[in-house]
Amino acid sequence: MRALQLVADRQLEQVEIPPPPAPGIGEVTLRIKAVALNHIDVWGWRGMAFAKRKLPLTIGAEASGEVEALGPGVAGLVPGQLVSIYGARTCGLCKPCREGRDNLCEHVGGVHGFHLDGFAQEKINLPARLLVPAPPGVDAVGAAVAPVTFGTVEHMLFDNAKLQPGETILVHAGGSGIGSAAIQLAKRMGCTVITTVGSADKMEKAAALGADHVINYREDRFEGVVRKLTAKKGVDVVFEHVGADTWAGSMLSLKRGGRLVTCGSTSGVSTSMNLMQLFQQQIKVFGSFGCRMENMADAMLKMAAGIVKPVVDTEVDFASIGTALQRMEGRDVFGKIILRVG
Numbered sequence: 384m385r386a387l388q389l390v391a392d393r394q395l396e397q398v399e400i401p402p403p404p405a406p407g408i409g410e411v412t413l414r415i416k417a418v419a420l421n422h423i424d425v426w427g428w429r430g431m432a433f434a435k436r437k438l439p440l441t442i443g444a445e446a447s448g449e450v451e452a453l454g455p456g457v458a459g460l461v462p463g464q465l466v467s468i469y470g471a472r473t474c475g476l477c478k479p480c481r482e483g484r485d486n487l488c489e490h491v492g493g494v495h496g497f498h499l500d501g502f503a504q505e506k507i508n509l510p511a512r513l514l515v516p517a518p519p520g521v522d523a524v525g526a527a528v529a530p531v532t533f534g535t536v537e538h539m540l541f542d543n544a545k546l547q548p549g550e551t552i553l554v555h556a557g558g559s560g561i562g563s564a565a566i567q568l569a570k571r572m573g574c575t576v577i578t579t580v581g582s583a584d585k586m587e588k589a590a591a592l593g594a595d596h597v598i599n600y601r602e603d604r605f606e607g608v609v610r611k612l613t614a615k616k617g618v619d620v621v622f623e624h625v626g627a628d629t630w631a632g633s634m635l636s637l638k639r640g641g642r643l644v645t646c647g648s649t650s651g652v653s654t655s656m657n658l659m660q661l662f663q664q665q666i667k668v669f670g671s672f673g674c675r676m677e678n679m680a681d682a683m684l685k686m687a688a689g690i691v692k693p694v695v696d697t698e699v700d701f702a703s704i705g706t707a708l709q710r711m712e713g714r715d716v717f718g719k720i721i722l723r724v725g
Contacts, residue, residue, distance in 0.1 A: 386504035387701050387722075388439040392430035395442070395708075397701045403508040406454030411511045413448030413466070416523035418503050418722040420707060421445055421531050421560065422649055427497050428708050436498050442704075443722070444470045444495055446502035447517070447526035457511045466514040467526040467679050468502060470495050475512050486538070486673035503701075505725060515679045520687035524721055528693045532560045532719060533682035534674030535646055536568055539622065542678070543669040544644040548573035550619035553609055553636050555579050555629055557589040557597065558717040561646070563694040565622050566592045571690050577612060579605045579629075581714060588717050592694065606632035617641055627651030637666055644669040694718030 384402045389395055406412045423444050450464045460466070472492035473480050479487035495501045517526040540546045552569045556562040557578030570576050570593035578594040580586055586597045596612055598605045609618060617638030623629065624647030633643055634657070643666065660666070685691045696716045699707045700723060707720045 384505045385701065386441045387443070387704060388441050389427060390439045393428055395428070395704055396439075398439070400441075400504065403506055406452055406457075406508050408455045409457060409510055409512070410454040410508050411450055411457060411460060411514060412452040412454075412506060412508050413468070413514075414451045414506055415443075415446055415448045415502050415504060415724040416465070417447050417527040418443040418501075418724060419445040419524075419527045419532060419560070420711060420720045420722060422647065422711065423494070423497055423531075425708055425711050429712075440496075441500040441502075441504050442496050443501035443503035444497055445527060445531040446470075446724075447523045447529075448502070448507070448514075449523075449725070450514075451506065454508075454511075460511060460514065460516065465517040465521070465523060465526055467517055467529040467683065468495075468509065469513040469515065469676055469679065470502075470530050471673060472499055473513070475510070483675055483677055485675050503704075503722060503724065513676075515676055515683070517683055518687045521683045524693050524695060525683060525686045527721065528560070528564075528719055529679040529682045529686075530674065532693070533564050533568075533686075533691070534678040535671070536561050536564045536622075537678035537682050538674040539644045539646055539669075539671045540565065540568060540620075542675070543671045544620045544622075544642045546572070546574065546620055551575040551577065551613060552620040552622060553577045553579075553605075553618045553633070554594070554622040555625050555633070556714075557592070557594060558585040558714075559624070560694070560719045561624060562622075563589075563592060563718050564691065566594050567691040568685075569622075570594070571685075577609060577618065585717055600629075604632065605629075606635040609636040613638070620644065623647075625650050627654040630654040630656070634660060634666065637664065640665045640667075642667045642669065644671050646671045696720050698723055 473488035626648030628650035
């Protein structure tokens with residue numbers, strides 16, 4: 384059985400591994416269909432794992448699969464069914480898990496593809512409770528991008544920032560996977576969307592997704608443009624995931640009482656903050672990590688209804704994965720890179 388494994392920093396190999404055994408109690412054997420690449424895959428490839436891990440490690444943190452076999456006690460799934468996979472190994476027993484707050488699990492075992500073997504392999508056994516069935520009308524790519532790309536954005540915008548119709552939002556890195564999802568979700572609910580990108584061709588693509596105003600951050604200071612566009616009032620919400628490079632400008636882009644929600648730090652994990660600005664402007668800052676499984680289901684229902692769609696940059700095979708990660712590292716993508724497995 385083929386698998387794609389990280390054997391050293393920036394070194395990936397296609398290897399043969401044994402197929403999984405028959406699924407145990409509460410488990411399902413999945414045939415992996417598609418893996419959606421994320422910046423967390425770039426971090427792992429660079430060696431930026433913030434917990435102990437053992438190499439070689441099968442990569443891939445976001446994926447879809449087809450049910451092949453059911454273990455004892457599994458209900459609600461059938462062979463041949465397409466599912467989206469929750470990427471963290473939660474316990475399923477603690478209070479947050481029982482309440483559906485999956486990303487606050489008190490005993491999480493790690494993230495697949497980063498701390499634990501991931502989904503870039505042909506088959507895998509997983510607990511059935513970590514699988515979200517894809518509704519009719521959602522294909523393998525749509526199910527693959529539900530856990531991180533769309534689920535993360537659903538959690539950021541609606542669970543945390545409480546985005547409302549008619550509000551104005553600044554979405555950073557509109558050409559990224561989550562940026563392209565955020566543009567669509569915010570626009571479809573009736574918000575004014577301002578986004579930042581790094582090139583002229585990305586400006587056109589972001590506008591085509593529905594962004595009302597697109598700023599090339601390489602040519603203009605985005606915070607200055609945002610203040611002009613909002614008559615110096617600022618935006619209601621900033622969708623932040625870049626980190627140190629954009630943090631100060633993001634704070635300046637907010638209106639009084641505005642909300643900043645962040646899920647990433649691709650440009651650096653440390654920054655400084657003007658505390659007087661924070662309390663005088665009564666700004667609310669939300670940290671957001673991952674999503675709830677309900678967010679995945681909600682995202683796929685919106686895909687099935689045609690409200691949103693995955694934005695795919697390219698599809699690659701196992702042999703092209705290194706080049707794909709290099710492109711992501713250089714921000715030379717618009718939307719998602721999809722690794723086809725089955």
